[in-house]
Amino acid sequence: MHADIGLGIFVALIAAKLFGVELSGQLIGLSVLFALLPDVDFLVHAIMYRKIGGKHAHIHRDLFHYPLLYCAIGGAIAALFGWLWSFVFVTASLAHFVHDSMGVGWGIKWLYPFSKNIFKALSDDKGNLSMCGSVMWNEAELQKVADEKGNEHWIRDIYFRWHPIGIVEGVLFLASLGALWFALR
Ligand SMILES: [Zn+2]
Numbered sequence: 001m002h003a004d005i006g007l008g009i010f011v012a013l014i015a016a017k018l019f020g021v022e023l024s025g026q027l028i029g030l031s032v033l034f035a036l037l038p039d040v041d042f043l044v045h046a047i048m049y050r051k052i053g054g055k056h057a058h059i060h061r062d063l064f065h066y067p068l069l070y071c072a073i074g075g076a077i078a079a080l081f082g083w084l085w086s087f088v089f090v091t092a093s094l095a096h097f098v099h100d101s102m103g104v105g106w107g108i109k110w111l112y113p114f115s116k117n118i119f120k121a122l123s124d125d126k127g128n129l130s131m132c133g134s135v136m137w138n139e140a141e142l143q144k145v146a147d148e149k150g151n152e153h154w155i156r157d158i159y160f161r162w163h164p165i166g167i168v169e170g171v172l173f174l175a176s177l178g179a180l181w182f183a184l185r
Helices: 002-019 025-049 057-062 067-081 083-102 139-149 154-159 164-184
Strands: 118-123 129-137
Touching: 002 025, 002 083, 002 164, 025 057, 025 083, 067 083, 083 118, 129 139, 154 164
Parallel strands: none
Antiparallel strands: 118 129
16 A cells, blocks of 8 residues: 555656646645555455455455556546646556556456456466566466465565565655655755
8 A cells, every 4th residue: 555655656746747737735645546546445345345455355456456447537537637637547547556466466457348367467377476477367267376375464464574575665655755855845
């Protein structure tokens, strides 16, 4: 989550430079909100199943984790509110999806509704970290991998222990705060 906040901050910084607009609280706030928005389905999942995390938390990505849908909405935002907000919405959302495709979890359905296959980078077909690997699972294959290899305590093990992914995400978040401080001073 903090990595998505960092990505939202970076998108706001890029948008301000690209469109020559003020780095306002509105721009930063909305960009961070857009970078977090897809994980609303994590909340829905947590309420429905009365559980936060767990080895089948990938199911939470079945409501709002569809990048092509966000590109279509971005077109509507461009028509209604202009290219700045379309850029912020689409770029912050896609940054979230890229993050979800290479960090924690089992990837996402990049081509939905045309394909239900799930793509993940930096992973082998068993879900192990692989610096040169990428994988595509169908839903049944992913269910099997999650059953076999899923970690019931991934939140604790990644974010409250010294885990490489947790460290990279923490560094990304701190770097975004540093860049924001540098831009605002
Ligand atoms: Zn997500």
